Amino acid sequence: MQSALEKAIELILSGNRELINILSVTAKMSISSSLIALLIGVPIGIALGSASFRGRSSLVVINRTLMSMPPVVCGLLFYMLFSGVGPFRSMKLLFTVKIMIMAQVVLITPIVIGNMESYVAAVAAPVRETARGLGLGKGKTLLLLLNECVYQIFSVYLLAFARAIAEVGAVSMVGGAIAWKTNVMTTAIMQYTNRGDFSIGIALGIILMTSSLIVNIAISLLQRRVGR
Amino acid sequence: MKIANFTKTYGGRKVLDVPEFELKTGSIYAVIGANGSGKSTMAKILAGALPSDGGILPLEKGISVGYMPQKSYAFRMTTQKNILLRGGDEKKAEELMQRLGIQSLAKNRADRLSGGETARMALARLMMGKYDLVILDEPTAAMDMESTALSEELIKDYCKETGCTMLLVTHSMRQARRLGDEAIFLHGGKLWEQGPVEKVLFFPEREETAKFLDFYGV
Numbered sequence: 001m002q003s004a005l006e007k008a009i010e011l012i013l014s015g016n017r018e019l020i021n022i023l024s025v026t027a028k029m030s031i032s033s034s035l036i037a038l039l040i041g042v043p044i045g046i047a048l049g050s051a052s053f054r055g056r057s058s059l060v061v062i063n064r065t066l067m068s069m070p071p072v073v074c075g076l077l078f079y080m081l082f083s084g085v086g087p088f089r090s091m092k093l094l095f096t097v098k099i100m101i102m103a104q105v106v107l108i109t110p111i112v113i114g115n116m117e118s119y120v121a122a123v124a125a126p127v128r129e130t131a132r133g134l135g136l137g138k139g140k141t142l143l144l145l146l147n148e149c150v151y152q153i154f155s156v157y158l159l160a161f162a163r164a165i166a167e168v169g170a171v172s173m174v175g176g177a178i179a180w181k182t183n184v185m186t187t188a189i190m191q192y193t194n195r196g197d198f199s200i201g202i203a204l205g206i207i208l209m210t211s212s213l214i215v216n217i218a219i220s221l222l223q224r225r226v227g228r
Numbered sequence: 229m230k231i232a233n234f235t236k237t238y239g240g241r242k243v244l245d246v247p248e249f250e251l252k253t254g255s256i257y258a259v260i261g262a263n264g265s266g267k268s269t270m271a272k273i274l275a276g277a278l279p280s281d282g283g284i285l286p287l288e289k290g291i292s293v294g295y296m297p298q299k300s301y302a303f304r305m306t307t308q309k310n311i312l313l314r315g316g317d318e319k320k321a322e323e324l325m326q327r328l329g330i331q332s333l334a335k336n337r338a339d340r341l342s343g344g345e346t347a348r349m350a351l352a353r354l355m356m357g358k359y360d361l362v363i364l365d366e367p368t369a370a371m372d373m374e375s376t377a378l379s380e381e382l383i384k385d386y387c388k389e390t391g392c393t394m395l396l397v398t399h400s401m402r403q404a405r406r407l408g409d410e411a412i413f414l415h416g417g418k419l420w421e422q423g424p425v426e427k428v429l430f431f432p433e434r435e436e437t438a439k440f441l442d443f444y445g446v
Contacts, residue, residue: 126301129277130350133295134314135357144313148304 008203018179019203026184029097029171030164033104037164038157041109042149045116045156050124050145060117066110075173078103082174095176100184103170108160115156116149123148155222162215166208229253229361229393230288234280236269236417244269244417246286251361256387256394258408258425260401262440266417267397268298271365274395287361294359298366298397300350302338307349310338316356324352327382329375343370351379358390365397380407401429401444413437 011019048059080086082094093099127148131141168186175182177191185204192201229251236244244266251257259267272278274286275295287293303310307330311321325331328348333341338349347370354362364383368376384407387394395412398404404411404425411428413421421428421437432438 126297126299127303129272129295129297130301130303132277133275133293133297133363134354135292135294135359136314144303151304 004198004202007199008201008206011199011203012206016200016203019200021180022183022185022188022204023207025097025182026165029100029104029184030161033101033108034157034160034164036101036105037108037112037160038153040105041112041160042116042153042156044109045113046120046145046149048113049117049120050128063110063113063117067114069107069110071107071167071169072173074103074107075170078106078170078174094174095178095182097175097182100171100175100182103174104164104167107167107170108163111163112156112160115159116152119152120145120149151222155219158215158219158222162212162219165211165215229291231274232284232286234273234284234286236266236273236278237281242417244273244280246270246419249419249422251393251395252410253393254387254391255409256383256396256407258404258411259395259397259414260399260404260411260428260440261414261420265414267414268365269417270414271295271363271395271397272297274361275363291361292359294354294357294362294392296350296354296364296367298369300346300370302341302346302349304337304339306335307338307341308334310349311353311356313353314357321352321356324355324382328352328378344372344375347371348375348379351382355382355386359392362387362392362394363397364394366399367396368403369399376403383407401441405429413440415440 048056048063078099079094082088082091082099093102124145127145128141131144136144166186168190171177171182171184172187172190175184175187177183177187183191185208189201189204189208192198192204231246231249231251233248234244234246235242243264246266259270261267269278272295273280275293276285277295277297280286303313307325308318308321311324312318322331322334325334328351330345330348330352333345333349338346341349347367351364351367354364367383368379371379380403383394383396386392396404396407408425410423411421411425412419413428413432413434415436421432421434423433428437429441432441
């Protein structure tokens, strides 16, 4: 155990090429998927939280259900759609980083929508009431609402990124954890552990936990700023 | 200023049933009544913040309304920026802050002010504008006595300067007397009594009004 830990630290400090490749694929995948999920989820979350229309509560329930979708179910769905018998097989996306990003977007977007919706639902009414009381127009009211959401958007992005970087079920199914191509930190930890090579697994674990710690500290600092 | 009759129903229960009535331009109306009598609901509907049954608009078109809700909201920006939301000159904003004793909080984040400070900021913010009808829903409920006195003085001066009509929802009968020209007593969602403030408070026509006032030692 001690020697594996020592070797892991040595791997991190020496800049091992395979380790760097895994880190860069992980960064590419998680930054892309969390940003795309944010771009799709934030406007939908704001609209869902601030508008009142028939079917709104049904959409909220559907989104909450999607928030708890198991990653392997999402992976299975993408596998079936893009594998040799699936309708999108001609796109040849299976076992690429692109499909890993797509699967993660499907997993993360509902989380972004849900977090934005619950926040906006709480602030939209007083913002609208105050703006109307001051005789402000719809455009200015929307700008004020968006201004109230700024910190929450940052906080939600960090949550999405944390979810993406730690996700394993969907990316291992659609990415295949191919070395030098689609292997990310979580799938590599599983792979190396199965092989009995603990040192790379531990090194990746240390990096993963450190990034998770940094993201969580950032979330906590932002939430303190958001908290009223 | 004519107010058309309107109602409000929540879950099958009619919580407000207001007949057509008139407000004298330039007068301050103290709106009094027990909890749940419909004061805030009436204020919200007149301010356009809540739809009445059937979406009836109780006010004539073209009447501008300024409204300060019961719970003042502070936007995530400085006190000064909150007050300048409607635009207007900084000098006026400074003068209002000074009169309400919040000039030292100008550069502070408004969403971190205390309840009383937030209410003073909201009052200054509203008074940067000019309206035909101003509705204040318990504007001084969160304030201490000194802030209440400063706010009441400002409210009086604002009404004199702008010539607006004002509806002041309050639980303080003393405040109703100090500021109000007229009083409106709501009971069970109905406009029970309306008239000069001294008459409603000291010579009420209805038993319910007298019973309500008894609790306040009027």
